[in-house]
Amino acid sequence: MTAYPGAVSTPPLAPLLQRATAHLAPVMPLLTELGELFTGAGHEIALVGGPVRDAFLGRESPDIDLTTSASPDETEALLKTWGSATWDMGRAFGTIGARRGATVVEVTTYRADAYEPESRKPVVAFGTSLEEDLVRRDFAVNAMALRLPSMEFVDPYDGLADLAERRLRTPSAPEVSFSDDPLRMMRAARFAAQLGFHVEPSAEAAMRDMADRLSIISAERVRDELTKLLLAPSPRAGLALLVETGLADQVLPELPALKLEVDEHHRHKDVYEHSLTVLEQAIALEGPRTVPGLGAVEPVAAPDLVLRLAALLHDIGKPATRTFETGGGVSFHHHEMVGAKMTRKRLRELRFDKDTVKQVSRLVELHLRFHGYGGGEWTDSAVRRYVTDAGPLLSRLHLLTRSDTTTRNRRKAERLSRTYDDLEARIAKLLAEEELAAVRPELDGNQIAETLGIRPGPVLGRAYKHLLAVRLDQGVIGEDAARAELLRWWSEQPESADV
Known part of the structure; x- marks a missing residue:
């Protein structure tokens, strides 16, 4: 092994290797078979990278990554005799995939490539040895390998020592x-x-x-x-x-920008720290959850990318909306709206999919809505709008809103938690009574058109939105009352004179 400044002595290799091999027991027959297949054809092959690191850590690894001296064409030919299917995962980069049953493997020819100074893509060059391949890996803990089928441990850059110290160090x-x-x-x-x-x-x-x-x-x-x-x-x-x-x-430049902004409640050193705390608290709420008086409620699966992005980004509108008030206070009026717009822009630039962009930005936009609830003074109409505006994001909005309470004042935190418990209970009651998750006007589009004697178009859309607002404000009033309200509204519209 190569010595380096600060290197530590690791425990004896034999028991560590034995433990790692035992962890790989479920895939050992496969590794042995592939090892014999490639070496029998005159090639080298080794398990490398994350699977080796995770075996020493006792972690499950989702991948079986192999590296070989064989060319991509030679690899493909061998894998065709072994698996039920093979595919080109990037022949130019040396990677061929194969499947046998539910097992998928990736085999890559030894690499020695690098990026040109201004290029987004690497210049591919195949290597000639396992050691040459390992030195181009990202970190020494990922530059360990097990030669197959012998299971010889190869660690030329002291990755095992780094693993013992939980340290990330580059091989070169x-x-x-x-x-x-x-x-x-x-x-x-x-x-x-x-x-x-x-x-x-x-x-x-x-x-x-x-x-x-x-x-x-x-x-x-x-x-x-x-x-x-x-x-x-x-x-x-x-x-x-x-x-x-x-x-x-x-x-993500919006994140460090938060370090410049003081939280308006002076509860944290800065909004940056507050945002990281909100993220941690949101993560802690993922999975099964109970609410006093309700018992088990609909969980948000763990881990949830949409919730975590929203928690991290919910306050990024604050730098752009900061205002210094008379008396020394600081406010961030409408930062949720500005933040939602910034979130959409950033996530689109990062090429997140449309649904993720839409959901995260919507949560950012809604994250302050609860603070108008006060001590529970909202009408049923306001609660209906809260549920309808959140739509399928309601469970995530519950967690984001709860997580956004980071006060060190225990009494205040408990009061806010109880208040939100009350809101969730009211929501659950209205959902059960009125099926708010699928709230619609009590007259559909055809009924509206027939009642008013109009054709589909913008006017029909306005009429539909009006009846939806009535449904949210008044709850279920029955079709006759809905039709009467529609006609009252119609009598006030300029278009009614033309019908």
Whole structure:
């Protein structure tokens, strides 16, 4: 193994390797078979990267990543004799996929590629040895391999020592590694969130110095790394690393911008810290949940990307709406509306899908709505509008709103929680009585057109919206009353004179 400053001695390899091999027991027959298949044809093959790291950590790994000396064409030919299906996952990049039953493997030819200074795509070059392939990996903990079928452990860059110290260090000089693939800097933040690892000082320094290099990476790849980070058990650590190194300025500049804004209630050092706390509290509420007086309520599945994005971004409109009030106060009027617009713009630039953009921005727009509830003075009409405006996002809005309470005043926090318990109970009652989840006017479009003697068009749309507002304000009034109200409304419209 290569020595490096600060290296630590790791426990004896034999028991660690035995434990890792035992963790791989469910896939050992497959690994052995593939190993014998490739070596029998004169090629090398090894299990590499995340699956090896996770085996030592005792974690389940969703992937079976293999690397080989065989060319893509040779790999494909061999896998066709082994699996029920093969496909080209990126022949130019050396990767062939194969399936046997429910098992999927990816086999990649040894690589030695890098990015050109201004290119978004790597210049592909195939390597000639396992060690050459491992040195181009992102971190030493991912540059460990198990040769197949012998299960010989290969660790030329002391990844096992790093694993013991929960440290992220690049196999080559960090400046070289991050220049070759700048997305590795974001992976460092993702692993901090997923695994609780810390970045080795020289690598973190390189991240600070090279943050703007991330600009050459496609928005789709950046989005995917950010998504994995947010879905990790502890996103705060990864997000903090992005902000501290300047990477967030390239990826999500609205987040570090929050550090400049003081929360209007002076409960936190800044809105940035408040937002990270809201995110953590939202995560804690994912999954099964009960409400006093209601029992079990509809859960938000864990992890939920829409909820987590909304929690992180809910206050990004504050910098643009900050106003200094007489007497020294600070206000952020309509920051939820501005924030919703900013959220749409940022998520679109990151190439998130339309549904995610729509749902997250809508939650940001609605996140302050509850604060008009006060001590429970809302009418049933207001509660209906709350439910209807939230639509299918209601369960997420419940969690976002509850999470947005970060006061250190225990009595105030308990009062707000009880007040929201009351709102949820009222919502549940109205949902049961009136089926608000599918609220519609009591007359459909055909009935409205027949009653007014009009054809489909903008006027019919306005009439429909009016009856919907009546339904929300008054609840169920019956078709006869709805028709009478429609005719009253129609008598006040200028178009009625033309019919």
